[in-house]
Amino acid sequence: MYWEKFIEAHARLRWMKVVFPVVLAIMGVIAFPLVLPVLPSSRIVPYMHALGVGMSRTETHMESELPQHFADEFGWPEMVAQVAQVYNAMPADERAKTAILAGNYGSAGAIDFFGPRYGLPPSISAHQNYYYWGFRQYTGESLIMLNWQLDDAQYWCRSVEAGPKVEYPYTMGWEHYTILICHGLKKPLAEAWPQFKVWD
Numbered sequence: 001m002y003w004e005k006f007i008e009a010h011a012r013l014r015w016m017k018v019v020f021p022v023v024l025a026i027m028g029v030i031a032f033p034l035v036l037p038v039l040p041s042s043r044i045v046p047y048m049h050a051l052g053v054g055m056s057r058t059e060t061h062m063e064s065e066l067p068q069h070f071a072d073e074f075g076w077p078e079m080v081a082q083v084a085q086v087y088n089a090m091p092a093d094e095r096a097k098t099a100i101l102a103g104n105y106g107s108a109g110a111i112d113f114f115g116p117r118y119g120l121p122p123s124i125s126a127h128q129n130y131y132y133w134g135f136r137q138y139t140g141e142s143l144i145m146l147n148w149q150l151d152d153a154q155y156w157c158r159s160v161e162a163g164p165k166v167e168y169p170y171t172m173g174w175e176h177y178t179i180l181i182c183h184g185l186k187k188p189l190a191e192a193w194p195q196f197k198v199w200d
Helices: 002-009 016-035 041-053 076-088 103-120 128-133 150-156 191-194
Strands: 098-102 143-147 157-166 175-187
Touching: 002 103, 076 098, 076 103, 076 157, 076 175, 098 103, 103 128, 128 175, 150 157, 150 175
Parallel strands: 098 143
Antiparallel strands: 143 175, 157 175
């Protein structure tokens, strides 16, 4: 290692062989709570402020109380449980043709990961690579829409029903929304799918 050789070559700096690793270890301990969830959520931002560390923006539309690598750990099981309540409250014949259309890959992934325990079908999403997995067998007759704005849903759907609001502390800003139920797309899902594609 360069520093070892440099210190060995300069006798007066040999004290650094002890001090340098200690300083690195202390810096590592100080930085540890910035990268791993070892502090309570309410203490993370004050700790960052105490160190003079600002909130880094890791995505274009990032909006959260916490850095995104922490914020993305919150709210997924609770959101899926709410979706399951909406889905399971539907009549059986309506459920059979209802797709869960997520506006981003995070929500889609949460449905796919936590959803089976509630009997939820795999999600569909036109966000980034989820788009290429397609709309499965769905026609657009009935959709549970996540991360959608009401006016966008009304533009695409014959009628829209507002469900419960998803809003949990510490989640990313775009994970605060109202679950919407779309009763009939104005055009078949296969035709609308390319227009739903989002790559941000």
